[in-house]
Amino acid sequence: MEPEGSDPKVTAKQEEKGTQSTSLTARVREEGLAIKEQATEEIKNLRDPRDTQLWKSIFRVSHDRSDPRNRSLAILSNVFLHLHPAKINRDAVRYNFTWGMGGITFYLFIVLTFTGVLLMFYYHPTKVQAFRDILYLEHDVPFGKLLRNMHRWAAHLMIITTWLHMFRVVLTGSYKRPREFNWCVGVVLLVLTMLLSFTGYLLPDDQLGFWAVTVGTNMARATPMLGSEGPFGPQLGMTPFNDVRFGLLGGSVVDANALLRSYIWHCIGIPLVASIFMAVHFWRIRKDGGISGPAPVQLEAEMKPVKKPSVLVTLMGNGNGAKPQVTTGAKPKEEKRVTPVS
Amino acid sequence: MATEIADRKSRFSLGYIILIALAILLVLYGVFLVDDWHQLWKITSAPDNVPIVALLLIVPFFTWLGIRQARDNDQLIERLEKDPQLAKTHHRKTLPWRPGWARELHVWPFLVRIEFLAAVIVTVILFVWSILLDAPLEEPANPNLTMNPSKAPWYFLGLQEMLVYFDPWIAGVVMPSLLIVGLMVFPYVDSNPLGNGYYSLKQRRFAVGMFGWGFFMWIILIIIGTFIRGPGWIWFWPGQNWDHNAVVFDKNRDLHEIIAGWWPAGLGWLGTNWAAKAIFGALVVGGFFIIGGLFFHWLMLWKPTRFSRIDPSLPIHKRIWKWLTTWDEFEKKLLARTSLLQYLTFQFFAISVLLAFPVKLLLRLVFTIKYVWVTPWFNV
Structure with a gap:
């Protein structure tokens, strides 16, 4: 509907009548009405924000319409979701199969980053202040105790979920071709997770962390060739002041430098490296064909024959060197030494 | 399906008997061999040990969950191997399937909603855990006062326990390196093409066995390091008093x-x-x-x-x-x-x-x- 004031006929009439019939108040009233009408209409249009230019500029697709195209676009056009495929194996959403541990591990990494950044606002990695900062955090900072607790327990949980993720991958044989390399990336991530946790252990600068790190880094002293007390270390000129432990701690004892090194590894170094490995890990999942299962079971008879059986099978204790029939489809020979089962 | 479920029931009756026997043994141990309940409570209730107590439940649960699905698949494999005609037409999963069902689902919303739910549940667990239990904080670090026992963080207790059996250069450096490299070569030495993407024990007895051997050894070492090693890293049975003057x-x-x-x-x-x-x-x-x-x-x-x-x-x-x-x-x-x-x-x-x-x-x-x-x- 067009506002009244903009009607050319009406305007022309008014001009014909001249100034006597159109007083200033009447004009103001008319124009006011027109503004009101347009504003009402614009507000009415705002009632569904999804029709606005602002909304459309941010969200390219509707997330509530359930047609296949929109559902696919919801994933493909979203930077946070685009690591997912648009569609997956119908059984791959079963929690019994996946256990969800990989995803939970990543979520815990996000939780730890979030709580970690907040903790960094209250923490100084110096011998004078570190321990006091923890006390301050526990007793004075609003929700400080909750923040610290959450950071610690999420770290513990992350280690457990990483292990369980690895355990599931083994049980379902998901490390097999073509995912071997991604398994290796995963092993690196496992080590990084434990190192992240370990470097965080020293930061409160209390007895628990101090002695745990002392015990842990004392082992580095015994590194073969690189440690001052390791095999062949002293022969290669290693002393407590130049060996690998010195490099880890920034000194010969766990002190201010160790605290600072721990802090930097914990907050910057390892998270950066881990993020890169995570990116590779997730990207490779997609490139290697997505989640491995639940796949249809394969049968022994469907194993592709090998061209030349390995000599290993005819070595040592396999019963008169009988070769298994892997090259031809024929039945294996009856072995004399093997007792027929019932 | 009905017969498969009945089979599962009979198969696991032995498991229940073992569970009950273990429970009885545990009770007998508690009644006759635990001298110092306070000591036992102190170790198990230490906030930092909660993950290990949780592991005692979580690891057996997930092992059971995996083995149960492996057993189901193994049964299916056996059936299909006996009946090649069925093998040609079967969808080859123990999960429900009807002709006409879509083989794939849209990630939005079917997977994304599960991920969201998982995130919410984990967040709730973390909040409850963090409200109920406080992260430990000891006295300020003091190089002149050695903690006894001074333990590594729980996930490294396996390595610390190894120190009892090997010199530090093996336990602390060589063994961890071998463990990491050993894990990495695992997919490359497993030449078995079967069992890719489904649970199975029958087809992967040796590979799963070897990994399980290492995995459970690691968990057991952590449990020993947490519950059994007391002052001076001396072996105390659970329930024994951690005597700081004990001499072995x-x-x-x-x-x-x-x-x-x-x-x-x-x-x-x-x-x-x-x-x-x-x-x-x-x-x-x-x-x-x-x-x-x-x-x-x-x-x-x-x-x-x-x-x-x-x-x-x-x-x-x-x-x-x-x-x-x-x-x-x-x-x-x-x-x-x-x-x-x-x-x-x-x-x-x-x-x-x-x-x-x-x-x-x-x-x-x-x-x-x-x-x-x-x-x-x-x-x-």
């Missing part, structure tokens, strides 16, 4: 000393001459690798069968021999696909990590032998 009489002999002492005469130089000691130790370790290699080779090919199924008319030693030399044809097929490099790599890691550790543990704890190989530069 350890004999700590080396293998060559025992041999030198045992031998009728003329081997005294084995206890004194460093070169003899070194050569003797090298031979022992070399022998261990050979025997270990034979052991894994046997384990790989051995088909565990019921002893009662072996021809009972044979004399008992022959029966045992036959039982031990019943080979698995499927495992042979897998071995025929294994290259020498794969085989030797596997053997190296299996012997030096999976076998060396429990053997050294037994030598140390049961036979009180400290080193088997003594040289002027390093001891093993």
